[in-house]
Amino acid sequence: MPSRKFADGEVVRGRWPGSSLYYEVEILSHDSASQLYTVKYKDGTELELKENDIKPLTSFRQRKGGSTSSSPSRRRGSRSRSRSRSPGRPPKSARRSASASHQADIKEARREVEVKLTPLILKPFGNSISRYNGEPEHIERNDVPHKNTQEKFNLSQESSYIATQYSLRPKREEVKLKEIDSKEEKFVAKELAVRTFEVTPIRAKDLEFGGVPGVFLIMFGLPVFLFLLLLMCKQKDPSLLNFPPPLPALYELWETRVFGVYLLWFLIQVVFYLLPIGKVVEGTPLIDGRRLKYRLNGFYAFILTSAVIGTSLFQGVEFHYVYSHFLQFALAATVFCVVLSVYLYMRSLKAPRNDLSPASSGNAVYDFFIGRELNPRIGTFDLKYFCELRPGLIGWVVINLVMLLAEMKIQDRAVPSLAMILVNSFQLLYVVDALWNEEALLTTMDIIHDGFGFMLAFGDLVWVPFIYSFQAFYLVSHPNEVSWPMASLIIVLKFCGYVIFRGANSQKNAFRKNPSDPKLAHLKTIHTSTGKNLLVSGWWGFVRHPNYLGDLIMALAWSLACGFNHILPYFYIIYFTMLLVHREARDEYHCKKKYGVAWEKYCQRVPYRIFPYIY
Numbered sequence: 001m002p003s004r005k006f007a008d009g010e011v012v013r014g015r016w017p018g019s020s021l022y023y024e025v026e027i028l029s030h031d032s033a034s035q036l037y038t039v040k041y042k043d044g045t046e047l048e049l050k051e052n053d054i055k056p057l058t059s060f061r062q063r064k065g066g067s068t069s070s071s072p073s074r075r076r077g078s079r080s081r082s083r084s085r086s087p088g089r090p091p092k093s094a095r096r097s098a099s100a101s102h103q104a105d106i107k108e109a110r111r112e113v114e115v116k117l118t119p120l121i122l123k124p125f126g127n128s129i130s131r132y133n134g135e136p137e138h139i140e141r142n143d144v145p146h147k148n149t150q151e152k153f154n155l156s157q158e159s160s161y162i163a164t165q166y167s168l169r170p171k172r173e174e175v176k177l178k179e180i181d182s183k184e185e186k187f188v189a190k191e192l193a194v195r196t197f198e199v200t201p202i203r204a205k206d207l208e209f210g211g212v213p214g215v216f217l218i219m220f221g222l223p224v225f226l227f228l229l230l231l232m233c234k235q236k237d238p239s240l241l242n243f244p245p246p247l248p249a250l251y252e253l254w255e256t257r258v259f260g261v262y263l264l265w266f267l268i269q270v271v272f273y274l275l276p277i278g279k280v281v282e283g284t285p286l287i288d289g290r291r292l293k294y295r296l297n298g299f300y301a302f303i304l305t306s307a308v309i310g311t312s313l314f315q316g317v318e319f320h321y322v323y324s325h326f327l328q329f330a331l332a333a334t335v336f337c338v339v340l341s342v343y344l345y346m347r348s349l350k351a352p353r354n355d356l357s358p359a360s361s362g363n364a365v366y367d368f369f370i371g372r373e374l375n376p377r378i379g380t381f382d383l384k385y386f387c388e389l390r391p392g393l394i395g396w397v398v399i400n401l402v403m404l405l406a407e408m409k410i411q412d413r414a415v416p417s418l419a420m421i422l423v424n425s426f427q428l429l430y431v432v433d434a435l436w437n438e439e440a441l442l443t444t445m446d447i448i449h450d451g452f453g454f455m456l457a458f459g460d461l462v463w464v465p466f467i468y469s470f471q472a473f474y475l476v477s478h479p480n481e482v483s484w485p486m487a488s489l490i491i492v493l494k495f496c497g498y499v500i501f502r503g504a505n506s507q508k509n510a511f512r513k514n515p516s517d518p519k520l521a522h523l524k525t526i527h528t529s530t531g532k533n534l535l536v537s538g539w540w541g542f543v544r545h546p547n548y549l550g551d552l553i554m555a556l557a558w559s560l561a562c563g564f565n566h567i568l569p570y571f572y573i574i575y576f577t578m579l580l581v582h583r584e585a586r587d588e589y590h591c592k593k594k595y596g597v598a599w600e601k602y603c604q605r606v607p608y609r610i611f612p613y614i615y
């Protein structure tokens with residue numbers, strides 16, 4: 001008897017860990033001792049699978065949809081099929097009486113569900129499912145015109161028949177998971193019945209950020225607030241009880257030369273971004289199954305920028321110019337951001353529907369803010385990805401350095417203050433960490449869900465460099481002497497925050513990249529109907545957003561370094577808490593939609609959102 005069923009190089013279907021879905025894989029090798037096959041999925045993931053979890057391609061092609069198997073797994077599959085057929089389809093009477101245009105709408109909506117879910121079935125590292133929480137393999141397919149799509153559906157339907165559980169989970173969890181599964185099926189059926197046509201992204205959806213009035217207020221309020229804050233900080237006594245300083249007229253703040261310097265900075269970063277150095281990776285699958293390629297060279301860009309800044313300092317370039325024209329620079333960045341946002345909105349009007357962000361609504365004002373197009377690109381140049389990490393984030397570190405030099409100059413110091421050193425080094429660590437772990441950005445809400453519009457353009461290009469450097473800006477005109485014991489406490493706090501932040505983000509990214517990574521084998525997971533699982537132990541079993549907790553602890557350390565004389569340096573932590581609490585609520589909403597009952601189960605098991613025993 002042959003010891004192995006499949007040969008190296010053979011293309012077969014391999015089960016995705018933790019799910020009942022099968023994907024095309026290539027057999028790479030076989031270990032006769034462990035009887036495990038090493039297989040490669042189409043997305044490049046390599047895993048070890050048991051023979052039972054591998055099926056020849058033919059076994060899928062030969063089967064017919066109306067299987068009569070009575071095995072438990074098959075029974076489950078056929079039950080699901082009939083279940084999903086009825087709720088996914090409007091009642092017959094309704095269909096008969098519907099107008100022709102309504103019928104077209106129905107078809108359109110079904111086609112949309114189809115298009116959106118197809119990649120999920122084929123691409124295991126999927127993430128573009130935020131608009132639907134159902135089981136992709138059970139969607140009705142009567143109206144699907146595309147032959148290939150039909151084939152994919154046959155395949156995925158078949159895959160659900162073979163519902164053996166993957167061996168990664170302890171046996172006793174199986175019973176629990178089955179309970180979740182069956183609850184989930186009911187939930188999905190109910191949801192489908194209620195929201196069959198709500199899956200359409202543009203029509204009838206909940207607007208975030210207070211809807212149109214909310215985003216209108218944010219768009220006008222934030223820039224004004226930014227200038228008020230910077231002006232207040234320049235005052236000798238920046239007490240909140242003082243009357244806010246008058247805003248200077250725009251023309252007083254406008255300097256073409258400053259704008260030129262800003263453009264030069266931006267262009268330098270564009271050049272660094274375009275350098276063909278660094279690994280190229282694929283992002284998470286888009287709605288149509290495509291995966292965009294991203295070059296990871298942020299860290300190199302940072303090194304090159306440091307070299308340019310170092311050389312300029314050595315050459316005697318006057319960096320104090322940035323400090324003395326700080327408001328002018330903030331205005332230049334704001335003007336640039338407005339122009340960019342208008343460009344982004346205009347070009348999005350021509351973008352194909354598949355390229356639109358799940359967050360877009362069809363309302364012009366709202367979409368201008370949230371961003372209509374998900375990944376606007378000029379050729380291979382990804383505007384959102386570039387802006388998120390380069391000009392603003394690296395700019396923040398450069399501004400901090402400017403503030404450190406300004407402190408020495410204005411306070412006539414031979415060396416920077418300890419507070420300034422702490423703030424500079426903490427924030428430098430934060431930025432370097434982001435650039436070093438650049439790939440992690442690809443799974444953030446900003447890249448996957450939000451479009452690129454005013455919100456992120458302003459956030460990335462204005463808010464981050466000019467508000468996140470606020471503590472250093474504050475210290476230039478409001479010195480704070482930190483004692484060494486206090487500094488040590490602050491360093492410990494920052495270190496704890498960093499460990500939580502990095503540990504949580506790395507754990508989740510590793511899990512999303514390879515759910516059966518042996519390093520994560522000790523972690524418990526919850527099965528979801530999308531095929532992706534949720535971590536329920538480790539950092540993600542501590543609170544539901546451990547990365548936010550770590551981020552907030554770090555932010556507190558940055559503020560504490562500025563002492564207790566004023567509340568201004570605490571603005572960042574106050575704002576950041578509000579941002580992350582709101583972001584957590586947004587993420588919670590999306591996850592509930594995506595994962596349904598499995599998410600509710602997760603919330604039961606991990607009751608606190610960000611702060612253990614508090615919130």
Ligand SMILES: NC(=O)C1=CN([C@@H]2O[C@H](COP(=O)(O)OP(=O)(O)OC[C@H]3O[C@@H](n4cnc5c(N)ncnc54)[C@H](OP(=O)(O)O)[C@@H]3O)[C@@H](O)[C@H]2O)C=CC1
Nearest residue numbers: 127444445446505508533534535536540547548551583587
């Ligand atoms: N400095 C700043 O101004 C800001 C910093 N940040 C930081 O950016 C980082 C990314 O934040 P953000 O994009 O908001 O969100 P997260 O990195 O927390 O990502 C949320 C996603 O993680 C997945 N997820 C949630 N729970 C689990 C679980 N138990 N197991 C596995 N996957 C899970 C879900 O996506 P799925 O299941 O689809 O993978 C969810 O949508 C954070 O560290 C945050 O602190 C964020 C905003 C501003």
Ligand SMILES: CC(C)=CCC[C@@H](C)[C@H]1CC=C2C3=C(CC[C@@]21C)[C@@]1(C)CC[C@H](O)C(C)(C)[C@@H]1CC3
Nearest residue numbers: 222388433434441444446455456458459460463464
């Ligand atoms: C006030 C306003 C318009 C808010 C927009 C929010 C933005 C400032 C933030 C949204 C998500 C962000 C992220 C980072 C910076 C702030 C913004 C743009 C981030 C790049 C910081 C560094 C982290 O390590 C990170 C890469 C995880 C992070 C990603 C999200």
